[in-house]
Amino acid sequence: MRRTLLAGLVLALLLPAQDKKPKTPELEVTQVSIHRINDTVIAVDGSVRNTSNKTYNKLQIVFEFFAPGMKSITIQRGSPEPDILEAGDLVEFHLQLRAPARAVHVTLGAEDGNGRELRVGKSGPYPVE
Helix, strand or coil: CHHHHHHHHHHHHHCCCCCCCCCCCCEEEEEEEEEECCCCEEEEEEEEEECCCCCECCCEEEEEEEECCCEEEEEEEECCCCCCECCCCEEEEEEEEECCCCCCEEEEEEECCCCCEECEECCCCEECC
């Protein structure tokens, strides 16, 4: 009995793992522009498309700012208008965020109203101009 169990365990470890397909993004960044207005404010303009078949309420766009060498500086959030995104819809955002010192790149993410992180396609990094 022990030998059969041990042999089964060894065989299971030696079998190749099944290839898992990467999950498709729930949202996709279709356009983004990030530029400094002055030393304290950054303007972020862009659009996001819902590529899933779900509706997202109270959508939050998550911006992670990076210094040279891709060292994370800070994370900020903003909401597009409207903050409800139906399946297949495209929503634009025009936000002004605090300008972190030394920020040279930004990546975009997203969260729904429950704080669940959404998979985002074409998330960056994007340059801060």
